[in-house]
Amino acid sequence: MQLSEFSDYIGSLLEISRFRDYSPNGVQVEGRADIRRIATGVTASQRLLEAATAWGADAILVHHGYFWRNEDATVTGIKKRRIAHLLQHDVSLLAYHLPLDAHPELGNNAQLAVRLGLLAQGHFGEQDIAWHGELRQSQTLDQFAQQITHSLQRTPLYIGDSNRTLRRIAWCTGAAQSYFEQAVALGVDAFLTGEISEQNVHVAEETGVAFIAAGHHATERYGVQALGEHLAQQFKIEHRFFDMDIPV
Numbered sequence: 001m002q003l004s005e006f007s008d009y010i011g012s013l014l015e016i017s018r019f020r021d022y023s024p025n026g027v028q029v030e031g032r033a034d035i036r037r038i039a040t041g042v043t044a045s046q047r048l049l050e051a052a053t054a055w056g057a058d059a060i061l062v063h064h065g066y067f068w069r070n071e072d073a074t075v076t077g078i079k080k081r082r083i084a085h086l087l088q089h090d091v092s093l094l095a096y097h098l099p100l101d102a103h104p105e106l107g108n109n110a111q112l113a114v115r116l117g118l119l120a121q122g123h124f125g126e127q128d129i130a131w132h133g134e135l136r137q138s139q140t141l142d143q144f145a146q147q148i149t150h151s152l153q154r155t156p157l158y159i160g161d162s163n164r165t166l167r168r169i170a171w172c173t174g175a176a177q178s179y180f181e182q183a184v185a186l187g188v189d190a191f192l193t194g195e196i197s198e199q200n201v202h203v204a205e206e207t208g209v210a211f212i213a214a215g216h217h218a219t220e221r222y223g224v225q226a227l228g229e230h231l232a233q234q235f236k237i238e239h240r241f242f243d244m245d246i247p248v
């Protein structure tokens, strides 16, 4: 499998040209042309790069790559070390940000919904990235938090009445806490995302809509994994997901 063919396929699968994003989607650092073994991970940290190259990856696919809008454009410090590692090993880095949140089957929000039994009914937020719908069956906030702990192997932080019954829910993986008030306006019982900010606590308390912070990393593990599995089947290549767990 040639890198160019591989990246063209993913680009059209995830419809990358449809999105206005904060970082480039597709090949960010070019390595060897021939792809037989792909590693996936949430973030292209040094830890992930080292694990993936030790395994012998030809390309690394991530949700959080490099070259974010507004970041210092120079290749210095940790960015220099990361890029040097990729170039020394002749390994490509491919990153997919918003297109991987949004994909209707392989995306982070779709995959989280499968894991938590959330039935999608619509979208909201910037570029329709966030989802809303219903729980498969009503349960209390405390029961739902326990289900999340079990499914994601991480205890969520939540703000709200633990005995409140939840039915309607809105969700967006990662750092989507700024969508909380839009979710409240939709009339949901709870909003689930990865991270929480101070002001979310007050909005939750004063509206009665529960806020659930289930972890940025924990909620975004599943899209890139589903993409890797899909590509492995499609192109008969090897895939391995590297879960570089972090507490956020």
Ligand SMILES: [Zn+2]
Binding pocket: 063, 064, 173, 174, 175, 216, 220
């Ligand atoms: Zn993210």
